[in-house]
Amino acid sequence: MLTTVKSKCILTFMCVLLIMTMSTLCAKEVRENKIQSHNLEIELFLKEHKLKAVDHMQVQCKDTEKVSCLINGAFQILSVGSLDRKLDFKVRTRGFDIDSLIQKGVAGNVQCLEITIPSDLRQADGLILDIAYEGCLFEKPASLELEDVGETTGIIDEAGVYLSPACTWYPDIPGSLAAFRVTAITPEGHEAVTQGTLVSRKSIDGKTYTTWEERNVSEGCDLVAGKYKVTSINHKGIDIYAYFFPEEQGLVETYINATKRYLDMYQKLLGDYPYGKFAIVENFFQTGYGMPSFTLLGNTVVKMPFIVDTSLGHEILHNWWGNSVFVDESQGNWCEGLTTYMADYYYKELKDSASAEEYRKDICRKYTNYVTGENDFPLKKFIGRRDQATRAIGYGKTAMVFHMLRRMVGDELFYKSLRRFYKEMIWQQASWKDIQYVFEDTGKMDLSWFFEQWINWEGAPFLELGKTEVEKVIDGWLTKVEVIQKGKPYHLFLSVRLGLDEGNFHTIAEVKGQSDHISLRTKSQPRYIIIDPQCDVFRRLHTEEIPPTIDLVLGDENKVVVYPTGGEGASQESYKKLAESLADKKTAVRADTEVTEKELSQKSLFVLGGPAENKLTKMFVENLSKDFSLEAGSFGVNKVTYKDKGNALLVTSKNVKNRKKGVAVFMGLGPDAIKSVGYKIPHYGKYSYLVFVDGKNVDKGTFAVTDNPLGRTLDQ
Known part of the structure; x- marks a missing residue:
């Protein structure tokens, strides 16, 4: 199952590292010159995994002796010219900063193309360079079934074509914001799609020529091709396309109708959709990417029923955040969290308040489970996710920052500010400072303290209830409660709920210090108090607030994964391979006969195998509720018995030897x-x-939490 579909706004952390470091490559002129536009003509030879292309690249090069750009190291540069003149060029694969990247295994396939500009052409502010090149690209996906398992950035094959900016399939100067016009030549029967509006499509002599153009700038260009059946409609001036394989034509209407709904919704919230088209494109391996004006979803992904209701809208929203308002990464990536808040979270909010509350709690749980003092960092340093901890910070914490900002300023000002931010920053790089300025100027308020603590500080507040007092006063009851912040105190606005003899009392309390006292007057006698009852503040949770979950176990850096020594040989081998895949650098992988008493009492455990296979399983399943039973060759859940070979169960509990730790049995x-x-x-x-x-999930659930350390019964 995919809980979130990864955006191509940040392809992978590795690719981001490459692009950031490449900004120092080749020579000083790489940083000084910028590409204004690309006019690419590319022919794809699928059987040979090859492309042959010419890029008519318009570049700023006034008073510049040389122009340096990057291109895939597997390509051969055939010629470089301008204004019908051949230009001298040189290709370098060593002798510049990329050597350090190669040593790290990050970018061994990039070369630097240096073009000499004659003196009589150096006055041109927008010189067009004609760069002809060819080469092969075939990064076989690590898996055709899994998402996020490999780093496939470029592949040309009869099964399909996927070329991302990360594989430098066209000449590039990092940091450029350029317009793109792409003419793709494919064998007849293969359709090519990229960003922008369809200019022309024609088939001649067994080849299809397709031209797309986007005149507004972007940070890069992706090209996709495959044996698609294409469906298109026009919705309120926007062309909507579905590029699906013949086998998935039954999904086309559902995806197109959902796209119409999302476009209408986000245009109402934020302003006009920035492109002339949106295309849903199916991929032959598993991806969930959002590019300017289209999304690329794997052929397994598109069939998952929840994708239409969650991830599709997330990728459409990226056309506002990330694909047209770009991210200034020097101050941190704000767009993934904002998109998560206005898509994944917003859909829960539209459903009902309970779903939204559960989503907020899950954000705080993931942060508490996965983020420690060793791997934490402030939002100003978030670039892209590479593991659960960076995801919990960059996506989850950022989403909660926007939630807290919205609650503080109100819905009207929140969306008014975002619409202004979009209007003023479109086709530009924007930072947290730009967001702060828009909200401050629109609301005529000082928010420097808010952005300082949430963007520049690492960590999260940890709240405790201190002393509580209730006394009878002339006009009712006076409740006094102490709120304690462990560690560096945050400036917070906390929801407070009093349960009264007659109904409930709600208010918002402002706290700033390590110990703040709140006084509340009510006419009816208070019986209990809860601080932040609906988890509206981003904070580190208490152990009692976290149910036993998979995240609780996987988030323990020092967990132990235990494989069985009993049972059938084929199952033992499968369990052992699974154990290795669940482990990271700090995880211990043990046979059930090797686990020590110290590990049982001090660590979270991921136990693989049933009671007849793993010696530890019986020890922990005794603590499960009566709704679960595990036997040799069968298990029962919620009054349903499962005993077929294709059935599987995973169930978690708190470790009875250490309630701060978890146990998962699979x-x-x-x-x-x-x-x-x-x-x-x-x-x-x-x-x-x-x-x-x-292989299909038929039942799932999260156990309820009964204790609330931020709630207390009140006595007079």
Whole structure:
């Protein structure tokens, strides 16, 4: 299961690191010269995994002796010219800063193209350079079934074509914001799609020529091609396309109708959609990317029923945040969290308040489970996610920052400010400072303290209830409560709920110090008090607030994954491979006969195998509720018995030897069930239990939390 579909706004952390470091490459002129536009003519030879292309690249080069750009190291530069004149050029693969990247294994496939500009052409502010090149690209996806398992950035194949800016399939100067016109030549029967508006499409002599153009600038260009059947409609002046394989034509209407709804919704919230088209494009391996004016979804991903209701809208929204208002990464990436808040979270809010509350709690749980003092960092340093901790910070914490800002300024000012931010910053790079300025200027208020603590500080507040007092006064009751902040105190606006003899009393209390006292007057006698009852403040949670979940176990850096020594040989082998895939650098992988008493009492445990397979399983399943039973060759959940070979169960509990730690038990009734389900487990992190039948999730849930350390019964 995919809980969030990754945006191509930030392809991967590795690619971001490459692009950032490449800004120092080649020579000083790489930083000084900028590309204004690309006019690419590219022919794709699928059987040979090859492309042949010419880029008519318009570049600023006034008073510049040389122009340096980057291009894929597998390509051969055929010629460089301008105004029908051949220009001298040189290709370098060593001798510049990329050597340090190669040593890190990041970018061994980039070369620097240096073009000499004759003196009589140096006065041109927008010189067009004609660069002809060819080469092969075939990064075989690590898996055709899984998302986020490999770093595939460029592939040309009969199964499909995917070329991202990260593979430098066209000449590039990092930091350029350029317009793109792309003419793709494919074998007839293959359709090519990229950003922008369709200019022309024609088939001649067994080849299809397709031209797309986007005159507004972007940070890069992706090109996709495949054996698609194309459906298109026009919705209120926007062309909507579905590039789906023939087998998935039954999904086309659903996706197009959903796209119409999302476009209408976000135009009402934020302003006009910035492009002339939006295309839903199916991919032959598993991706969930959002590019300017289109999204690329894997052929397994598009069939997942929740994608239309969640991830599709997320990627459409990226056309406002990230694809037209760009991110100034020098001050941190704000757009992933804002998109998460206005898409994934917003859809929960539209559903009902309980779903929205649960989403906020899950954000705080993930942060508490995965982020420690060792891996924490402030939002100003977030670029892209590379693991659960960076995701919890960059996506989750950022989303909660916008939630707290919205609650503080109100809905009207919040959306008014975002509309202004979009209007003023479109086609430019924007930073947290720009967001702060717009909100401050629109609301005529000082928000420097808010952005200082949430953007520049690492960490999160940790709240405790101190002394509480209730006394009878002349006109009712006076309740006094102490709110304590452990660690560096934040300036917070906390929801407070008093349960009264007659109804409930709600208010917002402002706290700033390590110890603040709140006084509340009510006419009816108070019986209990809860601070932040609906988790509206981003904070580190108490152990008692966190149910046993998959995240609780996987988030423990020092967890132990335990594979069984009993059972069938094929299942044992599958469990052992799963154990290795669940482990990271600090994780211990043990056989059930090797686990020590110290590990049992001090660490979270991921136990693989049923009671007849793993010696530890029986020890922990005794603590489960009566709704769960595990036997040799079967299990029961919520009064349903499962005993087929394709069935699998995962269930969690708190470690009875250490309530701060968790235990997860996973059992598959056959080796195929173990293999088909095992890799999906991290995608279900917020759940306490999962049931699968033939690889499909049929039951899931999160156990309730009964204790609330920020709630207290009040006595006079």
